[in-house]
Amino acid sequence: MSFVMRAARADDLQALYEMAKLTGGGFTNLPPDRNSLTEKLAGSDAAFAREGEEIEGETFVLVLENLETGDVRGTCQLFTAVGQNWPFYSYRITKLTQHSQELDRTVSAELLSLVNDLGGCSEVGGLFLHPGERAGGLGMLLARSRYLFIASHREKFGDRILAELRGIIDERGGSPFWDAIGGKFFGMSFQEADEFNAIHGNQFIADLMPKHPVYIAMLDEAARRVIGLPHPSGRAAMRMLENENFSYQGYVDIFDGGPTMIAPTDRVRSIADAHEGTVESITLDKGEKALIGAGRMQNFRCCYGARKLLRDGVAIDAQAADLLQVSEGDQVWSVLR
Structure with missing residues (x-):
């Protein structure tokens, strides 16, 4: 893709x-x-x-x-x-509840405030x-x-x-x-x-x-x-x-x-599940399907790709690396697709 x-x-x-x-x-x-x-x-x-x-x-x-x-x-x-x-x-949407002792009746009405x-x-x-x-x-x-x-x-x-x-x-x-x-x-x-x-x-x-x-x-x-x-x-x-x-x-x-x-x-x-890691390899053949993002501010890019979490970083597939314009040593964020 x-x-x-x-x-x-x-x-x-x-x-x-x-x-x-x-x-x-x-x-x-x-x-x-x-x-x-x-x-x-x-x-x-x-x-x-x-x-x-x-x-x-x-x-x-x-x-x-x-x-x-x-x-x-x-x-x-x-x-x-x-x-x-x-x-x-x-x-x-709020609720107003009112009670009448004479009627022995409680009425609730929904309001838009x-x-x-x-x-x-x-x-x-x-x-x-x-x-x-x-x-x-x-x-x-x-x-x-x-x-x-x-x-x-x-x-x-x-x-x-x-x-x-x-x-x-x-x-x-x-x-x-x-x-x-x-x-x-x-x-x-x-x-x-x-x-x-x-x-x-x-x-x-x-x-x-x-x-x-x-x-x-x-x-x-x-x-x-x-x-x-x-x-x-x-x-x-x-x-x-x-x-x-x-x-x-x-x-x-x-x-x-x-x-x-x-x-x-x-x-x-x-956001809670997003993983930040250093790219250790961009030649991954098989891995977890993920969204992968890289770059700060105007250089931010995000695409679908494959990742594998490693002890000290992450491996991603070559196509994702190309789309994101990253190489080994760069930081990426990823979350499972």
């Missing part, structure tokens, strides 16, 4: 733009807007270039390249700390794989390469990681959840609000969204039915996150009601 994950560059703009047009909406981190993508790539370049170890609310953009063709066929992103440039809003509890968390997001490549485990390579990047740059990330999954969007490109809540106050469609958020940020939510909790029982059935559910295309991603020890803890996206998954950073399986 000739696919490798690497740091995005400014000349990846056209490829990212073409993929953004295929997302179908509700994909805030990859808007089909050249100016926004140009700014995102510039911010990513600055993040890769910064040498300090403090957490500064940066964005790293990675891309999946087929080295045989030079085509970029996927992308993903890492955010070191959300909520630093503007508040990171979520709805949290607007919170920014998750400010300061790191985030993995922006994952998109070209429809023509959705085979051969490339989606897993995209997703899990982020965790090897975090493991090898642990000082730049927070103690918790979140992942927002796109919520349910109907055949018209609208969101039943948005129509029931946000649409009542903002005078714009879900697609308009989602595009505005992707380009300008969500400060307008703080300005206009009502601060009082919303009783879920007062929403229409279509909205209630989708709260906390991922888009059908995101169900596999949700299972993948659960396999990495992420869990749904009652936080949902303020736009489409999709679930937010959360995990302690050091308990994410691919």
